[in-house]
Amino acid sequence: MSVSFLAPFLERSRWFGGKGRAFAVTGTRELLRLGGAPEVVLLLVEVTYDGGETELYQVPLAVHDEPQDRLEHAHVGHWPPGEAGRPAYDAPQDRIAMSQLLRAFGERPGFVRLPGHDLDLDAPGSLFSGEQSNSSVLFGEDSVLKLFRKVTPGENPDITTHRVLTEAGSPHIAQLYGWIEVEDLQLGMLQQFLRTASDGWDLALASVRDLFAEADLHAEEVGGDFAAEAARLGTALADVHAQLRASFPTSEVPGSSLASAMTARLDASVGVVPELAEYADAARSVFEAVAGLDVVPAQRIHGDLHLGQTLRTVAGWKLVDFEGEPAKPLAERLLPDSPWRDVAGMLRSFDYAPHAVAESMPEEDPDVLHQRGVRADEWARRNRKAFLASYCGEEGLSGTDRVLLTAYVVDKAVYECVYEARNRPTWLPIPLAGVARLTAG
Structure with a gap:
């Protein structure tokens, strides 16, 4: 047929x-x-x-x-x-069809339901708009069903990671209520709806706009200062990493292998973004420092963390979407990795937010543009520092940690250059400036 x-x-x-x-x-x-x-x-x-x-x-x-x-x-x-x-x-756009899926949880084979939540099986469903890679349906104010569109046989880390964190009682995620599994395919997950949630990226942008509106004030003097939230977010990530480290197998990655992979990505990226060539030798030096490390501890991590993967609720920060980087094969996303990759993603996100706002604002005279750039750098630096200090705690960054973190941040910025060159060329200067800053001395 x-x-x-x-x-x-x-x-x-x-x-x-x-x-x-x-x-x-x-x-x-x-x-x-x-x-x-x-x-x-x-x-x-x-x-x-x-x-x-x-x-x-x-x-x-x-x-x-x-x-x-x-x-x-x-x-x-x-x-x-x-x-x-x-x-x-398309069933996610049919409320009646989605109600049938909801009622199947705990009653039909393949619809697994975790204990601990009195699920509202009669809640009406409505499709979220704007999603890129999956389809999510909200049921009243009770739960959200995420249907995976691209599927791969075997474990989906969004389900398995949420399950471990839910059963451990983590306060930093939306609780997992159940999932759909047929044969060796995990097809969807049902989880807590965070009714009071605000998107972390949107909150950061609002803070930047407050700063830009007060041209004569520094970031710490503006009512919308984000540093306290950045610090709370650092604590939340540290807690999640600790729980994942205790719940999943850990391993070690040779520093030389990690450096080789980063260098290979850089070499490929220079072919896509010729502007990177100016900084390539300095970036390779950053990666060579990683090659000097014997082994690097690795564990289960988020894998694609940035401000857009966080939600602020009245109960604190929540991390969402533990699928890992969508472009990577599932087998690669399941591999243990250094937690510094997640930290690097957040630090780059703090750098992106103020420059993204500046990019969206109307052209001004050179003095205004210069002042805006100074304030943008100040906001990013303040929030990176607050987040990192909170994540590291009293122990701070060791010399080895700093080598790893710098390499992961450069690796992330290089990736961003390729993404922007292919999708938003006018934004390319944002990550390119990050590579320049990170490799300068």
């Missing part, structure tokens, strides 16, 4: 990772089916690109007996394909 109708749906979906590449849908498989009106089918779709690379995507379908005008924007095709097929729609 032909399943070619799925290709146009994938191409127009924000979460599809193969945009701009030639591909074909080469297979489908029903993972499970929930009876009812509509029927809910969790469909596994195999995509094959030119060159032979394959990926698996989850496409949850809401299969109705009759066409649904209210869901026309979410129409996928007919399922099963052919004359006997019925109208099928």
